[in-house]
Amino acid sequence: MEYKAPIRDMQFVLHELLQVEKHYQTVPAYSAVDREQVDSLVEMAANFAENEMAPLNRSGDEEGCTWNDGVVTTPKGFKEAYKQYCELGFAALAADEKYGGLGLPFSVGTAINEIMGTANWSLSMYPGLSHGAIATVEHHGTDEQKDLFLEKMVTGEWSGTMCLTESHAGSDLGIIRTKAEPQEDGSYQITGEKIFISAGEHDMTDNIVHIVLARLPDAPKGTKGISLFIVPKVNVNADGSLGDRNGVRCGSIEHKMGIKASATAVLNFDKAKGFLIGPKNKGLNCMFTFMNVARIGTAVQGLTAAEYAFQGGLTYAKDRLAMRSLSGVKAPEKAADPIIVHPAVRNMLLTSKAFAEGGRALVYYLATFADIVEKGEDKKAADDMLSLLTPIAKAFLTETGYEAANHGVQIYGGHGFVREWGMEQNVRDTRIACLYEGTTEIQSLDLLGRKVLGTQGKMLANFSKIIHKFCAANADNDEMGQFIRPLAKLNKQWGDLTARIGMQAMQDADAVGAAAVDYMYFSGYVTLAYLWARMALIAQTELAGDTTERDFYDAKIKTAQFYFTKLLPRTETYVKRIDTGVEPYMSMTVDQFQF
Template sequence: MQYKAPLRDIKFVMHELLDSESHYKTIPEFEDTDRELMDSLFEMAASFAENELSPLNQSGDAEGCHFNNGEVTTPKGFKEAYKAFCELGFPALSAEEAFGGQNMPFSLSTVINEMVGTANWSFSMYPGLSHGAIQTIEHHGTDAQKNTYLEKMVTGEWSGTMCLTEAHAGSDLGIIRTKAEPNDDGSYNITGQKIFISAGEHDLTDNIIHIVLARLPGAPAGTKGISLFIVPKVMVNEDGSLGDRNKVVCGSIEHKMGIKASSTCVMNFDGAVGYLIGPENRGLQCMFTFMNVARIGTAVQGVTAAEYAFQGSLAYAKDRLAMRALSGVKAPDKVADPIIVHPAVRNMLLTQKAFAEGGRALMYYLSHFVDTVAKGNGAEQEFADQMLSLLTPIAKAFLTETGLEAANHGVQVYGGHGFISEWGMEQNVRDTRIACLYEGTTEIQALDLLGRKVLGSQGKLLANFVQVIEQFCEEHKDNDEMGQFIRPLIKHLKEWGDLTSRIGMQATENPEAVGGAAVDYLYFSGYVTLAYLWARMALVAQTAIAEGTTESAFYYAKIKTAQFYYAKLLPRTTTYVQRISTGVEPYMSMDVEQFAF
């Protein structure tokens, strides 16, 4: 499938919905980012994604990565595409200027990441993981460490990884075993095995800088005994030139369901030289910044899956002929009607559209808070941080799960052809399946949302967001055309509060109640959050139509998609409410031994 960047909708969200230009003016470092600059950047990224990355997406999946004696070769064309990506300055957009970055707002790089990721998910993993390593060094590295690594990472000459997971320790990082033993020169010897390391080994760059979680001798057990280390693949000499090969080797790459052109590596550290970054035993705390940003990146991947599925499905639904419409022939000159006439097909298309465009709005909305957290100050910064705390787990879990749903609809719209590789729809399902797992599974996000964020803040974080939505409802309560959205929104806000109190009370009696309700609560929260953004988008569209737009098809489609969302997707909340009302007992009453077959 040939990807086409949805520039009209991207601009709708950035300019019309979120007024990014005004947002950037509130942050001194970003005040020069005007609409013209944004649009030129979007168009450059769109062109690169469409022309360089999209053509490598299916071929990369078919070929996969090659492993040979510790070395990994990426699929045909990836090396050239990566070179072009670096030449366009994309790895450096949001990095600090001091090290060659362009210091652009995170919200802008989010737009570009969306286009890159939709065109070629696997490709996006290579710079994507680098980004995490760059951020870690920017935030926690010494000046010497920054000077040694950052510039070459920012230009893309070197890449980076995050080495967290071990075979027995995924979500539960507290039980990792990799050891760091101090050397006399202040460095450490790192020994252990890490798995699922994206871009752990590949042929795109001359060096790979691993950020590794490990335990110092005598470190406390659990999460409070983990430290962070920089472990370069190739040692870096004082003058910046490359030295000897470090003792870190890729043992194998995984055979997996999707993102096959992204190398997922087993990395063996066999007394590799590493350098402590950040304070001893505070490695997990140092990772938190990165983890939140990584979760936002993964949430965007959910949007890419929905967008990709929608584009593929739409083309097919307009083209493919089967059956006649129940209300009578629509295409009398053809042997059958195009399947877009059938309500069941429209249901799938509109679901994809509602998730893709709603998800885009949510992610860009969130990314503006990231800008403010990074470079704003005062009460605004604190508020943005709180909004992010609440909305990140919702976005990560809800958008990756709905992305998977949308991808599956993509297969379904194609009928039997959806199962065949050549159309790209089945690859989309395989690629996006990882997003509900990595960077914390849906279940982990749900516990984070309900346990840590909502109940952990005594409801404060939720109250912030509810107030934002209430204010929106209040402002537009006299707008007749908005009543269809505002009435259900107010009803659901009340329900959200009631649900939260009810679970809070259940939890005082039985701590498992939080675990029992968390996933349903997360979905409920996700549907209400997206309802808020769809109401806002409908308002923008109504205003444009009232003002006499020349693009009425675009704006009417927005309003009708909002109506579809409220009529057909928001009702899913009723099931989550009912499930929560039956409590945790139906999960816990069965003894472990009774689980059998």
């Protein structure tokens, strides 16, 4: 498949839906960023991604990474493409100018990441993982640590990782065993094993700066006893030059279902020199600087999967001939009609399109709140919105992206099942998005348990008010009634459903776990409905004027109509499932689960 960046739709979301230029004016640090600069960067990224990254997507998947005695080699062309990526300045977009960054908003970087990720997700992961490590050092490192590590990480000369997971401890970080022994010189010796470390070892940079969770000898048990450390692959001298090899070694790389060109490493720390970052026993607090960035990045992967599936499916559906339309021949000059005339194929295409364009709106919307949290003034309100919407975006967009990826295979039929067309790779690469940075189930528990019930509904109420005000402002718009009426009803139902789950949980604490995933899906569909209604209003307004892009805006409204009539009714099923409570899950004893 030949990927083309959806520049017009990206511009629609950035400039017409979110009005980012006005948004940047409200954040003093970004007030100089204008539309011309944003569009220029997007176009430059599109040119690089289409011509340099996309051609390596299939070859990188087929070759994969190789491991030999601790040394990891990336596929042909990756090292050169990464170097060019850094030379063009993409590695430094959102980083502090003091350390060689461009100081641009997170939202601009998010748009660029979408383009790079859709072109070649595996390759985009190498610089992508560095962004969170950079943010962690920027926010929590000492001045000495920043001066020592940041500049070369920002420019991409060095890369970064986050080392959290251990073989016995996946999402439950409270039981990690990696140890940190204090040394007389103020450093620490880090000993332990970390698994599933994306870009944990590779040949594209001279050094890799690992951000590692570990326990001090006197640390309390559980999550309250975890500290965070900087552990470079190669020790760094006081003048910033590279010294001797540190005691961290790649024991192996995983043999995976997808993202095969991204090295997923097992890292062994054997008295490796590390440096405490942030306060002792507060590592998880510091880590969430990284995790929010990483989870938004994973939400982007769901969006890229839907976009890739839509582009590939659309190209094929216009060319592939099969049968005649039931409503009459559409291509009499051909042996059969192109399959895009069939409602079943259009259902899959429109589903992918609705999830891709709706997902783009959600991720970019989320990124504007991240801008405010990073450099704005009303950080509390923005952080609350980010806290609520991040688990929705991460879980919902990766699951719907995976659904769209499967539609891509289905549209191609048997051809979708073979490698040449790229659709099966999209499915394999996308499957991990529902797992890493917290599985769908973990994100759903976080949403319902911590962000909604844990705040007595305050975070949800903040967002519900935004939706309510939008509905009220457009209640008298007859053309918008098809969107406003169901959205207003679902917005009210969201609060009522939350209250019912709260009542269930008072009787049985397992009710939260039983409802969480269904609640996440309900929340995701309503959130996208709000954004689709807003996009439809913009399109409606443009069509009432003298726009020269009538097809673009008309298609936007028709996609919104498809979303509201064919996808949004799925919420009814989730409500019914939630209302049946926990009993159907828990009535069987453990011994009754047999095969």
